[in-house]
Amino acid sequence: MTPEERSHGYAEYARFSKELVERGHQITGGAELHATSEAKRLAPGTGAVTEGPFAETTEQVGGFFTVETDDVDDVLDCCKILTAIGEGIEIRRTVTPQERAS
Amino acid sequence: MIQPIEAVWRDEWGRLLALLVAQTRRLDLAEDALADAFERAARTWPEAGTPDNPPAWLLTAARRRVLDRLRAEAVAARKQPLLAVEEQGGERADDVLRLVLLAAHPSLSEEAGAALTLRLVLGISTADIARLFLVPEPTMAARLTRARKKVVAAGVPLAIPDDDVLPQRLETVARVAYLAFTAGYAPGSGADVVRADLAGEAIRLVRLVRGTGRAAAGNAALAALLALMLLQHARRDARVDADGGLVLLPAQDRSGWHRSEIDEGLMLLAELTGTRGAAVDSALAAEYVLQALIAAEHARAARAQETDWLAIADYYRQLEDLTGSPVVRLNRAVAVAEAGDLGNALGLLDGLDEALPHSHRLPAVRAELLSRAGRHTEAAAAYDVALERCENEPEHAQLRARRSALRLT
Amino acid sequence: MTKYLVLLAGLENEWNDAEPADRERWHQDHVTFGREVGSAILGGEALDGIDTATTVRRRSGTVELTDGPYAEAAEQLGGFYLLEAPDLDQVVKWCALLPEIYSIEIRPCIQIEGLTD
Numbered sequence: 001m002t003p004e005e006r007s008h009g010y011a012e013y014a015r016f017s018k019e020l021v022e023r024g025h026q027i028t029g030g031a032e033l034h035a036t037s038e039a040k041r042l043a044p045g046t047g048a049v050t051e052g053p054f055a056e057t058t059e060q061v062g063g064f065f066t067v068e069t070d071d072v073d074d075v076l077d078c079c080k081i082l083t084a085i086g087e088g089i090e091i092r093r094t095v096t097p098q099e100r101a102s
Numbered sequence: 103m104i105q106p107i108e109a110v111w112r113d114e115w116g117r118l119l120a121l122l123v124a125q126t127r128r129l130d131l132a133e134d135a136l137a138d139a140f141e142r143a144a145r146t147w148p149e150a151g152t153p154d155n156p157p158a159w160l161l162t163a164a165r166r167r168v169l170d171r172l173r174a175e176a177v178a179a180r181k182q183p184l185l186a187v188e189e190q191g192g193e194r195a196d197d198v199l200r201l202v203l204l205a206a207h208p209s210l211s212e213e214a215g216a217a218l219t220l221r222l223v224l225g226i227s228t229a230d231i232a233r234l235f236l237v238p239e240p241t242m243a244a245r246l247t248r249a250r251k252k253v254v255a256a257g258v259p260l261a262i263p264d265d266d267v268l269p270q271r272l273e274t275v276a277r278v279a280y281l282a283f284t285a286g287y288a289p290g291s292g293a294d295v296v297r298a299d300l301a302g303e304a305i306r307l308v309r310l311v312r313g314t315g316r317a318a319a320g321n322a323a324l325a326a327l328l329a330l331m332l333l334q335h336a337r338r339d340a341r342v343d344a345d346g347g348l349v350l351l352p353a354q355d356r357s358g359w360h361r362s363e364i365d366e367g368l369m370l371l372a373e374l375t376g377t378r379g380a381a382v383d384s385a386l387a388a389e390y391v392l393q394a395l396i397a398a399e400h401a402r403a404a405r406a407q408e409t410d411w412l413a414i415a416d417y418y419r420q421l422e423d424l425t426g427s428p429v430v431r432l433n434r435a436v437a438v439a440e441a442g443d444l445g446n447a448l449g450l451l452d453g454l455d456e457a458l459p460h461s462h463r464l465p466a467v468r469a470e471l472l473s474r475a476g477r478h479t480e481a482a483a484a485y486d487v488a489l490e491r492c493e494n495e496p497e498h499a500q501l502r503a504r505r506s507a508l509r510l511t
Numbered sequence: 512m513t514k515y516l517v518l519l520a521g522l523e524n525e526w527n528d529a530e531p532a533d534r535e536r537w538h539q540d541h542v543t544f545g546r547e548v549g550s551a552i553l554g555g556e557a558l559d560g561i562d563t564a565t566t567v568r569r570r571s572g573t574v575e576l577t578d579g580p581y582a583e584a585a586e587q588l589g590g591f592y593l594l595e596a597p598d599l600d601q602v603v604k605w606c607a608l609l610p611e612i613y614s615i616e617i618r619p620c621i622q623i624e625g626l627t628d
Contacts, residue, residue: 050281050427050429051284051288051429052280052284052393052429052430053280053283053284053287053288053330053331053334053393054288054393054396054429054430054433055334055351055396055397055400056414056418056432056433056434056436056437056440057288057432057433057436057463057466057467058287058288059337059341059350059351059354060350060351060352060436060440061350061436061463061466061467061470183622186513186597186598186599207599209599255619256599256617256619257513257515257596257597257598257599257602257619258598258599258600259597259598259599259600261598261600263600264604267600267604
């Protein structure tokens with residue numbers, strides 16, 4: 001796909017997806033779906049909860065940028081407070097400014 | 103260099119087993135005999151040379167073994183229950199589809215179906231399946247034995263169901279593959295950030311099923327699932343650092359993403375959403391398409407800062423409308439927060455504790471959002487809950503680091 | 512061919528509190544079922560209510576009777592069919608004809624060699 005095709009495609013997706021849920025609701029109301037196939041998709045409390053391959057809770061949460069600091073001493077100071085109240089600390093270096101994707 | 107025998111195993115196991123099962127109607131004998139034949143091949147081919155037609159060789163060897171066992175049973179006057187097998191007449195690709203539909207039958211629990219499908223259709227060993235799902239081998243062996251017993255005793259047929267039921271059955275296959283993929287993409291426990299081999303097997307399964315004929319190739323849920331899996335799987339190498347630690351999206355080296363897989367996923371998605379999406383004909387397909395649309399947003403952002411979080415948040419709202427899933431709502435909260443609305447994001451988390459009492463990701467998300475809101479003491483408490491519940495080592499380490507970085511006054 | 516016991520379980524008061532129109536509809540479902548399944552039905556009965564049930568248990572040599580069904584459950588048996596079918600999918604297809612208020616358990620019967628029917 002060319003970049004043009006791609007961005008045009010995405011505009012289509014966005015418009016398309018709004019219809020999706022409407023249709024989904026119509027289909028859900030239809031008798032042709034097997035009863036148990038909907039069991040896991042009901043509102044909370046009515047059935048087993050299914051995990052799925054969602055990036056937001058697997059790859060996004062934390063956003064290191066929000067807690068990351070170039071000031072290592074600053075971080076260590078915070079840790080001293082925690083140590084004082086009896087917390088065991090492990091600071092794990094995750095990504096250096098050099099390694100960070102630009 | 104991959105050995106010829108390994109290549110044959112990878113490409114032919116499912117098809118050969120399907121043929122044997124159809125002919126013998128004995129799930130147990132067919133599996134043993136085929137495994138035996140491969141063993142024999144592994145012993146003899148290195149010296150005698152690889153035969154001209156390896157699958158035929160293996161089938162012949164397996165059939166001989168089955169006959170031997172049947173003779174032994176006849177002598178011992180033991181009669182075993184037979185599989186219900188429909189009269190043949192279809193094409194060869196139907197053999198594999200029949201086996202898939204047997205292994206992923208809705209009368210089996212999804213867990214049992216997933217294990218049995220990996221075993222029968224992909225030929226993965228019991229030991230490897232146990233490793234993939236993080237259970238001891240005897241546990242997995244028992245799970246498989248129970249599943250086989252259920253299939254035979256309950257009379258699950260080796261057959262292609264009527265056209266009015268086939269789409270649902272294919273969707274059961276999709277759910278099984280979704281389960282396996284999730285276990286590989288986001289392992290709940292253990293030392294791995296991602297189990298790429300399990301995720302890869304789930305993708306291989308869906309490709310194989312889609313190749314069995316028109317019905318499967320045209321099934322929207324399977325197509326949407328493949329798109330979703332490819333888009334998420336493409337990031338596997340960038341998600342882990344040299345020490346096996348977790349690398350989040352903002353820090354991932356995007357040049358390490360597998361572009362060809364992303365392109366394939368986007369192509370599939372475009373086909374599904376083109377022509378006004380006439381192909382999306384079920385609630386499950388709609389669900390997977392929405393998830394794929396979200397995955398596509400991540401895939402097309404050149405940098406983390408360019409991610410269209412508003413679009414993602416909206417897709418999640420629609421997905422939540424469709425499914426009512428608390429897991430979806432949790433992910434939606436993250437998207438809403440990233441789109442800039444911290445207050446609403448925290449609000450979305452209210453009431454989820456009841457629905458997700460054992461999840462470590464819920465308190466982890468809550469902790470992160472509270473931390474961003476400057477409510478550090480509450481954040482620390484939430485991290486503690488998350489740490490208590492988290493059984494995945496790299497995630498645990500990450501949570502510890504984030505808790506340590508809180509500025510407590 | 513395999514014999515299957517099809518157990519029809521439901522909430523007792525659902526039948527009792529139902530509108531006559533609903534009961535008529537459910538009755539028709541059974542009629543349709545009987546017609547479609549035909550000679551594959553080896554047996555079947557509607558069961559009287561759980562208030563009429565008696566449970567017998569043997570406890571250290573003595574025979575104990577209790578009033579009511581053997582299991583404490585919200586859903587109780589309301590009827591059964593004994594069917595003969597080539598496979599599970601066929602039974603499932605037939606069960607789709609039965610009244611939607613039931614939870615239906617499908618149990619294969621064990622074939623015992625040497626026993627005549």
